Amino acid sequence: MAAVLPLAVSIPRRRVMAVACTAHALHDGYTDLIYVLLPVWQHEFGLSFAALGVLRALYTGAMASLQIPAAAAARRYGAVFILASGTLLAAGAYVVIGVTGAGFAVLAAALLCGGAGSATQHPLASALISRAYDDKGSTRAALGTYNFAGDLGKMAIPATLAWLVTILSWRHGLGLIGLAGIILAASIALLLPARLGSAAQVTAQVRSTGNKPVTGAPRSLGFRLLLLIGVIDSGTRMGFLAFLPFVLKLQGAGFETVGLALSLVFAGGAAGKFVCGILSARIGVLATVLLTEGGTAAGILALPFLPLTASLALLPLLGLALNGTSSALYGSVPELVPTAQQERAFGIFYTGTIGSGALAPIIYGAVGDAVGPMHAITIVALVCLSTIPLAMVLNPFLPGRR
Template sequence: MRPFSFSSSTTDTIDTADGLAQATAASRTRVLWISCMAHALHDGYTDMIYALLPIWQADFGLDYGALAIVRGVYAGTMAALQMPAGRLARSFGTRATLALGTLLAALGYAVAGVSGTLVGLCVALAVSGSGSSTQHPLASGAVARAYGRDARGPLSVYNFSGDLGKAALPAAISLLITFMPWRHALWALSTVGILFALAIALFLPSVPRGEPSPTDAPRAARGGSRSGFSWLFTIGVLDTAVRMGLLTFLPFLLKEKGISPPMIGTALALVFIGGAAGKFVCGWLGARLGVIGTVFATEGGTAALILAVIYLPLTPAMILLPVLGVMLNGTSSVLYGTVPELTPVERTERAFALFYTGTIAAGALAPVAYGFLGDRIGVHGATIATAVSALAIYPLALALRPHLRAA
């Protein structure tokens, strides 16, 4: 009887271990897809404003300065509150905080739908922006915790999902307002956000904050690298500045080459399509070629393609735009995937909050800085400056390398 009993116990143990492994895999997958859906929704809410600005201009009688304030209220609130969102999650948990943030983001747009003044509209967008401030640090932190040292690939999928939302929700609001008032369209899309907030509260698995998962053990043991994170943060800020600076001047460069006004939108779409593909591909590429090698390739490619677009005729320049998009956006997935590798497990959300705050601020300030430069040295000179800025990332990447080796 004893041999039989021993065999049965062993089998039960193996079955239990397999069941736990399957449950863990299912939980990780659910964390990833709910986080991706949150990223798509919140990024879609962020860019939906662009489709609404002309409508608000006509409905509220706003000038361009007021429109800039409207856009700035949302973006500024979202950027400023990312760090507090990470601290809030420490008290109430990722699931509750992300669900509440999604609810606020949706309710803000619902309130915008009943606003009758510029002040009311700005208050509504501040509420929505404060809700969206929770998404980047908490959803990316949840993915990093769930996958541990294998998070680089899933984080690239998460990063890519934001571009899907940026494409889907502005298109959806544009379609809805063709057959219903814009206020009703906002209420419809805010209802989607409310329902998704409920789904987060019910279905997002709880990822432990205090103790690392088994795949996180090596990262927990080494405790992260503060100086390494500083180099990574600087690279992220400069990479974002290059991207936003170039996008500021690209329409003017193409206009000089004789592109028609309707085709400028197509040209930008080619860049954005390539950018979405770059986010998806380069995260996985970084896991295979290494962070530094991938950063060298994407930043060097960015600089070379910027110069090519400046000096080539219109047709070959247009052909290169999707590849330029891959290079422009590809670095970001590699950088985001490296954040948890240089951060103690218990500070993952804070690190993501700091990283996203820096990149969002760089995205807001870079067009202004490059714009002033363009006024002084011209569009070509300022665009060449963006290529030089991309190459300036090389020494920063070399400074980051020892910290990755130590990791």
């Protein structure tokens, strides 16, 4: 297990948690803000759906591909410095879009820069929290809270922009949201030491505990198993969400009902990230995965056979199971890699899960074209069940396993 570090003594760990959770909420909110803006940009610039897809891909593609380089930069310059710089870059991108009257080319470039800035958040904030709470088994619960904060941002920031455009232009509203990110970037730099998380700082902390520093890429079989489970879990989530509206429509749901259904899933998912982080700390990763992935598969398999009302009642519980696994998995990363490798390990883990989430709708979409949405969603559930034997193989690698 990663060494216990003196971070909580020199820096209040609640401050680390507050900074990391706020950063997660902001960056996840920035990522989902694009969904609100796509119809606006289509009207403003006369864009096709393909062009809108490119804009979305520019942000998410940069964010997914640059997480490992962000971890490498953190080892040299410090996680806090890179996190603050990335937050400033992401916020500045939205300010540029909002206040400059940007055309399509500038919009595309700004989104690419914004995604690059958001690439810093997941691996670096996760590593900071795992070091701050690496005692008495509190890491998983802490990372579960951090994971939950991202969902709050996904709900709050797009909703804030939707409210702002009722009293301001979309550009001015977006500029204000970007300004909030600039303030957060300054707060990150002021509240935490700039070199925190650098190679020199981490090495000194590890040596203070009598351990040998380990660098480079994580090579343990346990971490690879964890990553594979995360990839399947993320693919299950996105595959299910891709087919859910079509299944509900076959059950007689209208547009408003589909919107309500998605809200129920997301609300349950946000609760699941918080609850399962705590649950995995108490009953272990294996038991948590058995409950969440087993519950996810059972719920997905039952959904096509239920009437619409029963489906809507099931969706919050299904959302809880669907998203809850991620907190148990993220919380296990620090237990499977040495302290000096944590930024890189989180970078690899998030790259894998985000990449899986991007590819899953394409792969499952082809399956859906071949067999129809009802059969395709059943296949999603069966693939989800493959995580259970993988979790059983992973369990011996986890310290304090149950």
